[in-house]
Amino acid sequence: MMGLDIAFWVLAVVSVGAALAVVLMRDIFRAALFLMLCFLTVAGIYITLSADFLAGAQVLIYVGAIGVLIIFAIMLTRESRRGSPSGRLRLPALFIGLLFLVTMVFVVVSTDWHVIAELPTEPTTTAIAQALFSGEDGFVLAFEIAAALLLAAIIGAIVLVREK
Amino acid sequence: MSVGLEHFLILSAVLFAIGLYGVLAKRNAVVILMSIEIMLTAVNIAMVAFSRYSHIISGQVFVIFIMVVAAAEAAVGLALIIAIYRSRKTVDAEKFDLMKW
Amino acid sequence: MPSGVIFAIILLPLFSFLIISFIFRPFFNHRPQLSWYTTIGAIGTSLALSIWTFIEVSAQEGHVLAMPDYEWLAIGDTVINIGVTVDALAAVMLIVVTVVSLMVQFYSRGYMHGDGGYIRYFAFMSLFTASMLGLVLADNLIFLFLFWEGVGLCSYLLIGFWFHKPEAARAAMKAFVVTRLGDFGFLVAILLLYAKTGTFDIGELQHLALAGTLGGAVLTWAAIGVFSGAMGKSAQFPLHTWLPDAMEGPTPVSALIHAATMVAAGVYLVARMFPVFASDATAITTVAVIGGFTAIFAATMGLVMNDIKRVLAYSTISQLGYMMLGLGVVGMAVASGTISTEHGLTLGVAVGIFHLFTHAFFKALLFLGAGSVSHATGTFDMRMMGGLRKAMPWTYLMFLIASLSLAGIWPLAGFWSKEGILAQAQDTAPILFYLAIITVFMTAFYMFRVIFLTFCGEYRGKAHLHESPLVMLLPMGILTILAVIAGLIGVNEFLGEHSYGFFEALTHPLAWASLCLAGAGIFLAYAIYGAKWLSAASLRQRFAPIYTLLSRKYWLDELYENLFLMRLMINGIFGLFHWVDGHIVDGAVNGIATVTVMGGSLIRRLETGQLQAYGLAIFIGIIAIVAFLLIFS
Numbered sequence: 001m002m003g004l005d006i007a008f009w010v011l012a013v014v015s016v017g018a019a020l021a022v023v024l025m026r027d028i029f030r031a032a033l034f035l036m037l038c039f040l041t042v043a044g045i046y047i048t049l050s051a052d053f054l055a056g057a058q059v060l061i062y063v064g065a066i067g068v069l070i071i072f073a074i075m076l077t078r079e080s081r082r083g084s085p086s087g088r089l090r091l092p093a094l095f096i097g098l099l100f101l102v103t104m105v106f107v108v109v110s111t112d113w114h115v116i117a118e119l120p121t122e123p124t125t126t127a128i129a130q131a132l133f134s135g136e137d138g139f140v141l142a143f144e145i146a147a148a149l150l151l152a153a154i155i156g157a158i159v160l161v162r163e164k
Numbered sequence: 165m166s167v168g169l170e171h172f173l174i175l176s177a178v179l180f181a182i183g184l185y186g187v188l189a190k191r192n193a194v195v196i197l198m199s200i201e202i203m204l205t206a207v208n209i210a211m212v213a214f215s216r217y218s219h220i221i222s223g224q225v226f227v228i229f230i231m232v233v234a235a236a237e238a239a240v241g242l243a244l245i246i247a248i249y250r251s252r253k254t255v256d257a258e259k260f261d262l263m264k265w
Numbered sequence: 266m267p268s269g270v271i272f273a274i275i276l277l278p279l280f281s282f283l284i285i286s287f288i289f290r291p292f293f294n295h296r297p298q299l300s301w302y303t304t305i306g307a308i309g310t311s312l313a314l315s316i317w318t319f320i321e322v323s324a325q326e327g328h329v330l331a332m333p334d335y336e337w338l339a340i341g342d343t344v345i346n347i348g349v350t351v352d353a354l355a356a357v358m359l360i361v362v363t364v365v366s367l368m369v370q371f372y373s374r375g376y377m378h379g380d381g382g383y384i385r386y387f388a389f390m391s392l393f394t395a396s397m398l399g400l401v402l403a404d405n406l407i408f409l410f411l412f413w414e415g416v417g418l419c420s421y422l423l424i425g426f427w428f429h430k431p432e433a434a435r436a437a438m439k440a441f442v443v444t445r446l447g448d449f450g451f452l453v454a455i456l457l458l459y460a461k462t463g464t465f466d467i468g469e470l471q472h473l474a475l476a477g478t479l480g481g482a483v484l485t486w487a488a489i490g491v492f493s494g495a496m497g498k499s500a501q502f503p504l505h506t507w508l509p510d511a512m513e514g515p516t517p518v519s520a521l522i523h524a525a526t527m528v529a530a531g532v533y534l535v536a537r538m539f540p541v542f543a544s545d546a547t548a549i550t551t552v553a554v555i556g557g558f559t560a561i562f563a564a565t566m567g568l569v570m571n572d573i574k575r576v577l578a579y580s581t582i583s584q585l586g587y588m589m590l591g592l593g594v595v596g597m598a599v600a601s602g603t604i605s606t607e608h609g610l611t612l613g614v615a616v617g618i619f620h621l622f623t624h625a626f627f628k629a630l631l632f633l634g635a636g637s638v639s640h641a642t643g644t645f646d647m648r649m650m651g652g653l654r655k656a657m658p659w660t661y662l663m664f665l666i667a668s669l670s671l672a673g674i675w676p677l678a679g680f681w682s683k684e685g686i687l688a689q690a691q692d693t694a695p696i697l698f699y700l701a702i703i704t705v706f707m708t709a710f711y712m713f714r715v716i717f718l719t720f721c722g723e724y725r726g727k728a729h730l731h732e733s734p735l736v737m738l739l740p741m742g743i744l745t746i747l748a749v750i751a752g753l754i755g756v757n758e759f760l761g762e763h764s765y766g767f768f769e770a771l772t773h774p775l776a777w778a779s780l781c782l783a784g785a786g787i788f789l790a791y792a793i794y795g796a797k798w799l800s801a802a803s804l805r806q807r808f809a810p811i812y813t814l815l816s817r818k819y820w821l822d823e824l825y826e827n828l829f830l831m832r833l834m835i836n837g838i839f840g841l842f843h844w845v846d847g848h849i850v851d852g853a854v855n856g857i858a859t860v861t862v863m864g865g866s867l868i869r870r871l872e873t874g875q876l877q878a879y880g881l882a883i884f885i886g887i888i889a890i891v892a893f894l895l896i897f898s
Contacts, residue, residue, distance in 0.1 A: 008167045012175050019179055019202050023186035028194060035198050042205050049172070049216045051224055058208075061231050066201060066238045073194050073242040077249040079256075084192045087258060089877055093188035096884050097181045103891055104177035108170050115169050115217040127221040128228070139225055146232045153236035157243035188881050196877075261874030 008048050015041035026083045028074050036067040053125045172213035179206035193245045193255040197238065204234045268332045271318065271349050271402060274311045274359065278395035281307035285388040300387040304370050308394055312363035319356045328353040334404075345465060350404040354614055357756060358401035358533055361625045364747070365525040366394045368740035372633050373517040375737040376640065382426060386515070389426075393419035397526050401533060405465040406455045409534070413451070413494070416527045417444055423522060424514040436510040443507040447497020454490025457483065471540035475606065480544065488548030491538055492555075499531030499585045502559045506822055508582055512574040512645075516636030519574060524581050524632050525625035532588040532621050536614045539592065543609060546600040553593025557690070557697035560586030562819075564707040568714070569815045572645045573635045576715055577628070580671065583704060584624050590701060591686035592617035594693040603693065616689055620682035622756055627670040627679060627748040633741050634664040637733040638719060642726050647718040649726040656730035659738050661720045663745045668716055670748045672709040672783045675771065681752030688775055705779050709786030717794035 018038035025031045039062040046055035087093075132139050179202060186199025208227050215223025249255050285300045293299050322328050334348035349355075370390060377386055396415030403409040425437030459465055461483050462473055473479040495501070500508040511523050522528070535542060535552060542549045560583045567579035592613050599609030637660045638653060639645050654661035670677040673684070683705070690698040724730065732738070753767070771777070792798045805812050817823075871878075 005167045008171065012171075016175070016178055016182070019182040022198055022202065023182055023190065023195070028192060031195060031198065035201070038202065039205065042209060045172075045175075045209060046212055048167075049212050051212045051216065051227075054208075054212060054224055054227055057228065057231060061235055062201070062205070066235060069238060069242055070194065070198060070201075073197075073245060076246050077194060077255045079192075079254065084190060084195045087189050087191045087877060089881055090185075090189040092881055093185050093877075096188065096881060096888065097185040099888055100184060100884065101177055101181040103888060103895070104180070105174055107891075107895070108173045108177065113169050113217070116219050117168075117217075120216060120219055124221065124224060128224055131221050131225045132228075139229075142229060146229055150232065150236055153240050157239045160240070160243040160247045184884065188877050188884070257877055258875055260876070263872065264874030265869040265872040 004048055008045070011041045011044045011048065015045065026085070028084045029071070031084060032067070032070050032074055035070065036063050039063045039067065050120050051124055053123075053128055169213055169217045173210055176206045176210040176213070179203075179209070191256050191258055193248070193257050194242070196257060197241050197245070200241075201234065201238060204230060268349065270314055271332060271351060274314045274318070274363075275395055275399045275402060277307040277311050277314075278304075278391045278398065282388050282391040282395060285384060285391060290384050290388065294384065297383040300384045301370070301374055304387040304391050305367070307391060308363060308367045308370060311394070311398065312360075312367050315356070315359035315363045318351060319360055322351060322353060322356040328356075332404075342463075345407050346405060347408065348404040348466075349402040350467065351402070354533075354536060354618060355401055357618055357622060358529075359398065361529070361622055362394065362397050362401065362526050365625050365629050365744075366390070366397075366521055368744055369517045369521040369629065369633070371740040372520075372636070372737050373515075375734045376517055376636055377515065386423075386426060389419055389422045390518075390521070393423065393522060393527070397530070400530055404467055406458070406467060406470075407465045409467070409537075410448075410452065410455060413448070413498070413530065413534075416522075416530060417441065417448065417498070420444075420511070420522050420527055423518040424511045426514055426518065430513065432510075433513040436507075436513040440507040440511050443504050444497040447494045447504050449493075450490040451494025451497075452490075454487045454494070457487045457490065461487075467537060471538070474541040474544040477544075479541075484541070484545045485547045488538070488542050488545050489551060491534065491541070492548065492552055495531030495534045495589075496555065497531070498534075499528050499589070500582045501531070501555050501586060501589060502562055503821070505559065505563065505582050506818075506825060509575050509578045509818070512572070512578050516574070516632055516639065519578075520629040520632035520636070523578065524628040528581060528585055529588075529621050529625065532585060532592070532617055535589065535592050536617050539596065539613050540610055542592075543596040543599040543606070543613065546597070549593055549596035549600055551593075552589055553597055553694060553697060556586045556589025556591075556593050557694070557700045558586070559583065560590060561700045561704045561707070562586075564704045564711065566815050566818055567711040568707060569812060571647055573638065573647055573715060573719065574632070574645050576711055577631055577635060580631075580708065580711065581628055583708065584620070584628065584671075587683065587686050587701065587704075588617045588620050588624070590690060590697060591620060594686075594690045594697065598689075598693045612689075616685045619685055619756055623670070623678040623682040623748070623751045626744050626751055627667040627677075630663060630667040630741055630744040630748055631671070633737070633744065634660055634667065637737055637741070640733050640737070641730050642728045644726065644728075647715065650719045650724070651722040651726075652720070652724040653730065654720040656724075657720075657732045659732060660741075663738075663741050664720070665716060666745050667748050668712040671712055672787065673705060673779055674783060675776070675780060676753070676767065678748050678751035678753075680776075684773075684776055684779065687779060688773075691775060702779065702782060706782040706786045709783040710790050713787045713790035714794055717790055721795055 015038050018034045018041065021034040022031045022038065025034065039058065043055045043058040043063075046052075046058060131137075132143055183199045183201075183203035183206060186202065187196055190196055190199065208230055211223045211227045211230070215221065215227075245255055248260070252259070281303045285303055289296075289300050289303070318330075322330055330351040332349050332351055334346040336344060337347045338345040370387070373386065373390070377383055380386065393416060396412045396419060400409060400412035400416060403412060421437045421441045424440050425434050427433050428437075455465070458470060458479075462470060462479055464470065470479065474484060493504075497504045508523060508528070512519055514523075542552060563579045563582035563586065567576050567583065570576045570579065595604070595609055595613030595616055598604040599606055599613070604612065635645065637657065638650065641653070641657060642650055644650075666677070670679040673680045687698065687701055687705075690701050793801050793804065814820075
């Protein structure tokens with residue numbers, strides 16, 4: 001569909017541009033803000049993929065929580081002069097990055113994907129809920145473990161950062 | 165031309181490569197962490213694309229879990245960076261070379 | 266006759282050695298006489314058994330006792346047996362070895378009395394006797410070589426008996442190393458013969474050589490190799506330099522080993538392998554030439570020595586040359602066809618071994634006499650002696666008889682054996698004959714020089730003179746009797762050869778020639794040293810260059826030790842080896858270590874400690890794997 005295509009292209013360009021700004025910009029704070037822009041556009045991309053629940057989750061978690069967290073960290077570790085310089089390995093890294101990109105594109109293009117072109121019709125929330133919580137084919141165990149993981153992460157972060 | 169699965173996958177690859185460059189080439193530890201988040205997001209996009217084009221919902225369930233882990237990892241990672249900053253007064257990745265020969 | 270008896274002849278002295286070494290020396294150190302009794306008992310029994318063997322062999326047709334072989338070692342197709350050959354040659358050698366050994370052991374009781382190494386001495390003496398007996402009885406080359414090395418070892422141990430004397434230690438080393446050169450040739454020859462014929466058995470080798478199967482260059486080289494071993498042990502030129510130095514050992518040792526038995530082993534070897542030698546003209550001529558040359562060469566050096574034992578040592582070398590000459594000329598006759606092979610083989614062995622037989626007795630007696638003299642005067646230097654015949658009449662008498670026997674005066678033992686050799690040489694090799702006949706003159710001269718300097722005139726030393734005890738004189742006496750009659754008891758017939766009658770021998774012109782020359786030598790010695798009509802000192806001055814040449818032993822020792830050994834070998838070749846070892850071998854080893862360390866210090870730069878570098882490496886790896894999978898599937 002036309003609308004979907006246009007939306008995709010716009011969002012794609014913006015997200016790639018924002019990501020480039022994150023890694024190339026000297027000022028960290030601006031870089032963090034561009035990161036949050038990148039996350040927002042990715043949420044938009046989810047919507048073009050009919051993943052409504054995930055789009056919401058993306059905004060909540062990434063933009064809301066992780067982005068703010070990163071800004072806090074930047075504030076707390078401000079090195080006045082330095083900012084965000086490039087390291088010694090930038091040329092090899094550039095080369096590797098490009099190589100990687102070329103490889104992936106080659107793989108994607110040359111693979112014969114079996115796709116179903118029709119849009120999915122139902123809202124995904126129910127489907128995800130059913131997939132997560134239904135008894136036999138579900139991901140209940142993974143869900144519970146994820147909860148434990150979060151608990152551990154919270155405790156770990158607190159332990160690391162508290163004053164002695 | 166109509167947007168298909170390949171477009172989303174190539175977008176995912178581009179974002180991943182950008183994130184990779186950031187991880188390997190930047191000196192500020194926080195920027196490295198931000199680049200890692202970009203990489204994880206790129207993977208998420210790929211997952212959701214596969215889920216939509218094969219009508220299997222497990223892809224999106226997987227994305228939820230990846231988000232959970234990404235959040236936890238970002239929290240702990242930044243806590244680490246702050247702790248390091250407290251003792252060494254720097255977050256320059258090139259200065260962390262205690263394992264050097 | 267059971268073969269066990271033959272083995273017992275070897276084993277009894279061997280057990281004596283073991284008992285003395287492992288039981289008496291550790292536990293009965295305070296009763297040294299026990300070891301003497303053991304040795305005497307063992308060797309005496311061996312003597313009795315040897316006499317019995319002799320009787321048995323002479324009773325047999327063809328003078329051979331057949332003895333079974335025992336298999337000792339089998340490696341694949343190679344089989345090495347233990348076996349003995351009991352023929353006329355072996356029987357004669359058994360008698361020689363056991364008689365002289367027993368007499369020397371008796372004598373040693375008096376001579377070595379009070380010495381700190383008394384027990385060790387008799388242990389080594391037993392071991393030596395056992396090895397020598399094994400050597401003469403062995404029927405294959407491996408076992409012969411085994412006992413060959415055994416006698417060499419005992420020689421080393423006994424020359425260096427007083428090892429705290431540096432000269433003795435050096436002499437022992439010199440003896441061992443010089444004979445080693447010969448032994449090397451011997452071993453190569455054994456291996457060569459085995460490679461060509463597949464057997465070590467001496468009897469088989471003899472048959473192959475006679476049949477002509479074993480011939481040509483192989484036979485020549487093998488025979489020369491065997492002879493080089495004989496040259497080493499029997500002190501023939503150029504491997505003779507060790508024997509005069511070996512006089513550092515106790516005198517009974519010199520009597521037994523370096524006069525009668527071990528040095529005779531070389532002659533025995535040539536005799537045992539005589540068919541092999543006689544089949545090759547080159548080899549047997551070499552034997553004859555070296556024998557003849559050594560005879561006169563050593564005699565010249567014996568003319569000027571001041572030490573009694575040195576004179577006797579050179580005399581021994583000279584007489585061994587005679588024995589080799591005897592074997593050699595008969596072999597030459599066989600090889601050239603002058604004598605029939607069958608007759609020649611027995612004749613050669615008879616001629617050489619007969620002289621070995623007589624020489625063993627009178628030379629051992631001469632050494633024991635020299636020991637008796639030193640027992641009284643405390644020295645071997647003849648310049649410190651003189652007029653001893655008044656104080657030591659018995660020693661004088663026996664020494665005199667032995668010297669006459671050595672000089673070849675009728676009717677003593679030496680006459681018969683020496684005449685045999687001279688007669689053969691005259692027929693076959695005139696040049697060698699002339700050398701030998703001149704040596705007769707020199708032999709008589711130097712022996713009587715010794716007698717006049719030692720026993721006649723006025724005593725020039727300071728010791729208190731006395732005759733030796735009975736335990737020393739009695740064995741000397743027995744040897745004296747043998748030195749007189751050994752030529753007449755029919756050993757020649759026993760070895761298969763015809764000999765001359767008692768008075769018939771005097772009708773030959775050769776006999777008169779040699780007797781005249783011997784007499785002339787005695788007379789000249791009397792003229793210079795006895796009646797002093799000519800002054801020894803003035804003669805020494807007139808012929809000073811010759812005198813220097815002889816008394817410095819033709820500078821051969823200097824040649825061998827200074828030039829060859831030190832300069833060429835040690836500094837030159839071994840120095841080169843040392844350099845290679847230090848620089849190249851060590852350099853390679855150190856080089857590997859250095860390269861490893863350098864490589865390590867290069868590679869460790871990868872460990873930067875920085876995460877991003879590691880991450881980069883990981884991603885390079887991932888891309889490589891992915892690309893690999895893409896391309897090849």
